[in-house]
Amino acid sequence: MRRSIMAGNWKMYKTAAETTAFFEKFLPLVEKATHCEIVVAPPFVNLAAAVAATRSSRVEIAAQNLHWVTKDGAYTGEVSGPMLKAIGCGWVIIGHSERRQYFGETDETVLKRTIAALESGLAPIVCVGERLEEREAGRTEAVLEEQFNGGLAGLAPEQFARVTIAYEPVWAIGTGRTATPEIAADAHKFLRSRIKARYGEEQAAATRILYGGSVKPDNIKGLMAQPDIDGGLVGGASLDPASFASIVNF
Ligand code: PEP
Numbered sequence: 322m323r324r325s326i327m328a329g330n331w332k333m334y335k336t337a338a339e340t341t342a343f344f345e346k347f348l349p350l351v352e353k354a355t356h357c358e359i360v361v362a363p364p365f366v367n368l369a370a371a372v373a374a375t376r377s378s379r380v381e382i383a384a385q386n387l388h389w390v391t392k393d394g395a396y397t398g399e400v401s402g403p404m405l406k407a408i409g410c411g412w413v414i415i416g417h418s419e420r421r422q423y424f425g426e427t428d429e430t431v432l433k434r435t436i437a438a439l440e441s442g443l444a445p446i447v448c449v450g451e452r453l454e455e456r457e458a459g460r461t462e463a464v465l466e467e468q469f470n471g472g473l474a475g476l477a478p479e480q481f482a483r484v485t486i487a488y489e490p491v492w493a494i495g496t497g498r499t500a501t502p503e504i505a506a507d508a509h510k511f512l513r514s515r516i517k518a519r520y521g522e523e524q525a526a527a528t529r530i531l532y533g534g535s536v537k538p539d540n541i542k543g544l545m546a547q548p549d550i551d552g553g554l555v556g557g558a559s560l561d562p563a564s565f566a567s568i569v570n571f
Contacts, residue, residue, distance in 0.1 A: 323529050325545070326485065326552035327569045328360040328446060329559025330385065330414060330533075335363060337370040343562055344374035350566035351380070357552060359569055360412050360446075361559065365400055372409035383412030383446065386420060389433035391440050402441025413438045414554075416448045416472060418491045428471025435472070439480050446485045446531065446554065447473060449512070453492035461490075462511050469515045481520050486512060486530045487554040493534025495556060502543045502550070505532045509549035538567040545571055 335343065340363050351359060362383035363371045371382045388399035405413060415438060416431035431447060438445040449468040451461045465488075473481065488508050493500050500508075509530045517525035532544050533554030544550050559565040 323527065323551045325357040326360060326529060326531060327357050327565075328383065328412075328414075328487075328531065328552065328554045329362060329565050330417070330554055330556050331361065331363045331367075331560060332385070332419070332556060333364055334560055335367060337367050340367040340370040341374050343560075344371070344378075344380070346562035347566055348375070348378050348380065350562060351569050354566075354569045355379070357569065362412070362414050368405070368408050368410060381411045382409060383414055384410050384443075385414050385417065387413050387415070387434055387438060387441070387443070389430065389437045391437050402437045402443055406441050406443060410443060412444045412446060414446045414448065414487075416468075418448060418450055418452075418489055418494060422491070428468055431468075431472035432475050435476065435484065436480070439476075439483055444483060444485065446487050448487045448489050448533070448554070450487075450489040450491050450494075450508075450534070456490065456492065461508065465508060465511060466515060469512065469519075474515075474519050478520055478524065481516075482524060482527070484528070486528060487533050488512060488530055489533035489554060495535070497535050499535040499537070499540050499544075500532070502547045505534075505544060506547040506549050509547070513549060536568060538564055538571075541568045541571040 359380045384405045387402050415434045420426040435445045451464040455464045513525045529551040531552045531554045532550050536553040536555045537558050
């Protein structure tokens with residue numbers, strides 16, 4: 322049985338004070354939610370506040386990115402895995418489509434960052450997903466296969482075992498246009514078939530694949546009813562404590 326994960330991606334939203342205020346409201350609302358793991362990814366500057374606010378709770382904190390170099394060095398503006406681990410992060414999001422689209426992220430850098438995360442003791446959530454024109458051209462599976470082969474298949478089996486995948490169709494992110502549960506499930510099944518081909522049946526059954534793309538309190542139930550969907554990576558709807566809590570408590 323795969324344990325589900327509800328992860329919130331705050332993107333470039335909230336100050337440290339707003340982070341603390343969020344958790345004051347959010348934690349009591351998810352106190353009884355033992356059915357899933359809960360992860361929140363604030364911007365780097367709010368990680369310390371988020372870790373402090375969630376110390377005596379089951380909520381874990383993720384970063385939204387990390388550099389692939391795991392030692393200190395002359396990399397202005399970058400943050401390393403060991404720094405994230407030291408501040409109290411347990412997770413890191415890698416290869417989000419916004420990073421692929423605006424910041425030159427490629428499958429090659431996704432693989433390098435994933436290896437750095439694993440070497441730093443962080444659990445990576447690696448994002449894949451097709452753009453609208455790729456879906457419309459019937460290339461969804463080809464794109465997912467390319468991203469899987471380039472960004473993940475280079476991991477050793479024991480490394481891949483610690484990876485969570487997030488399927489996030491780019492056309493559904495921040496657009497209010499959620500994939501139907503069936504569309505999402507088809508992509509998850511396809512990804513699982515790729516995992517099986519590369520890492521074997523047991524690993525394919527064990528890997529958690531989250532869905533992301535306009536997940537809201539009113540559509541989470543339908544998505545989670547699909548056996549291949551193991552949780553959500555939630556952007557906009559994770560910014561409000563009541564909204565994210567109702568997704569967690571679906
Ligand atoms: C995301 O940030 O990964 C995301 C899926 O955003 P949203 O839920 O707002 O579509």
